[in-house]
Amino acid sequence: MHKIIAKASLSPQIIRLDVAAVRIARIRQPGQFVIVHRGGDAERIPLTIADADAEAGTITLVIQVAGQSTCELAALNPGEAIANIAGPLGHPTELIAAGRALCIGGGVGVAVVHPIAQGLKRRGVTVSSIIGGRTREAIIFEPELRRLGEVIVCTDDGSYGRRGFVTDAARDALAAGGIDIVYAVGPVPMMRAVANLTRPLGVRTIVSLNPIMVDGTGMCGGCRVSVGGQTRFACVDGPEFDGHAVDFEQLMDRLTTYRDFEQRALAACQEGDCKLGRR
Amino acid sequence: MPAQAPEVRRANFAEVNLGLPERIALLEAERCLLCKDPKCVAGCPVGINIPRFIQLLTEGKLPEAAHCLLNDNPLPAVTGRVCPQETQCELECIRGYKGLPVAIGHLERFLGDWARGHAQRPALEAAPPTGKQVGIVGAGPGGLTAAGELARLGHQVTVFEALHKPGGVLVYGIPEFRLPKQIVREEVARLERAGVKILCNTVIGRTYTLAELRARFDAVFIANGAGLPVFMNIPGENLKGVYSANEYLTRANLMGARRSARAGTPILTGRRVATIGGGNVALDAVRTAKRLGAESATIVYRRTRKEMPARAEEVLHAEEEGIQFEFLAAPVAIQGDARNWVTGLQCVRMELGEPDASGRARPRAIPGSEFLVPCEVVIVAIGTRANPLLAGTCPELKLDSRGGIAVDEQGMTNLPGVFAGGDIVRGAATVILAMGDGKRAARAIHEYLRRPVSPARAPAERITP
16 A cells, blocks of 8 residues: 655645555656556556655656546545555666756656656756647746746736747757757647657657557556557556657547547546546 | 256356365265276366365265375466366376366366355464565465465465556456456465465556566565567557457456446447457456447457367357357458547458467468458457567566566576576466466475575665565
């Protein structure tokens, strides 16, 4: 059992949980994820390790409520526990050794960008971040990223920072030159847009993919993605890939496989015992 | 063997076979000729002393018979259900030369179940503690068998399981209707009572490396299974509605999709389901699809019924349940609609040619014979290949040409004290072969640990859940 040590609401739909996981907290590396299974009839879902405190033995999970499983996880309170957490899974991020990196995060993807930026900063890489969300409330991890370098905030509605998409700010940052690598994590259309932006400029671009997974150890193949025309399993071959080679359309399409189920389950969950829905 | 009626069972997940009544089991046992040179034993991958337990059965000494069986095979309630007896012990039975062989599998199951239900089930004698520690990677049939044997030999055993429940293929792969999960839970509980520690959610190669295990344990047994599902590399495999059998069965079995209103794991059911392959896994998947409500559930296999590697009883049961079979058919493409949902499986008709390396007739495509199997769900059950997770983080571990772990006659890898067995060595095989490997590895590990000087272990981090 993994006890919830702390909980915070980062935005109306995004919850941060600090969870006891001693071993994972000690060895996790940027880009790695865990499979979380709340227990009982719950689903196994992959969640990126947004942060970790090796001394306290906790990892930070950032959960966006999208379906029954995330709704139920988000309803957990300090003192309660998650039955099963397996990891750390996936290859660590390919971190450059020196130079300048641009980290671009959208929505809950900003939580995935954070450990990458941490890892880069630790190596002495100059980090600047562009993070975005629909509104001011949707912006997460801004103070954490500001500790690591310059941050540009974008909101779709202009309620905070620059009005517009992260890609608009990214276009300007790339035009200024000097960027050795781009890390982009967020909704699939955002990652695709960033990859399309950097491809003609020849700037290496790493994206972190979030396909549907069950076991997270390569056994089921449900997380298969097309990269450079080849089928790869995001759990064991990724989750990060060369953004210029990923078939984003297929990923987006496969992510809709259980949409009907998820929407029905989320509605039922929010009507029922899910504390988040009742608020 | 009494069974649930096909029209009833195809709508439920309860076990198909109901088990022999004691009276019938004793009558069947009487048919054994108690051969002096029992061929059945030679046909058994774990070498069960079959005539001996059958003889005890005929004498009505059920506790003694169960004790005898359990001494050779720790999981008789499992293997009595899932072993391909017709190609092993029963194939060799002298009775089978003229008429039916003794139903050894049914008798094994009868005794395994008897032992489960009886408190007077005799405990197997355990050796005094040796002070040696063995780490086992994978809580499937190979790992659990080795764990039981090693614990009996007095060693302290820790099993590392990647998933959240122990059992491996017995829980994620084989459906409830063929192997009730209660049996697996009981067997695991029995091992834990014998002092075996099982740590779930622990992925060797990620949570701990093999190097860390070697530093922590006197010996290691790797039985982490074959792992990665194989796809066919035909167009349309990434359409929505295409599953590997591993994924489909894991969703239905381990995750209990559609089993209750609360089940959080979804599964696509489909009015028509096509499953590609001719093995036990393909049959498990197609029969699960039927039980999840498919109107038509079809096996697509490139050879004929005769060449199907599945257990004969499962093929028979599938036929009784209304599973359709497209024999001599090979998929060439999966078709989808404008929104990328599966609409059908494009196949080509095959004919059988000369025998191939496996001794089975090699199928050849008949030009111009393409046809469509309309369906909403396609399940690919054509095998698995080695999972790279463990080996990928241990480059010094020697692999074979297929990415499996290479071992010597003792089951030892090129790393001293590190043994391996089951599917990670054999490629996709059977429960009983993995158990046989587990048993052999346990003996080899025991011999290895008895050597006068064990290699010194570095002080290592304590491994806890």
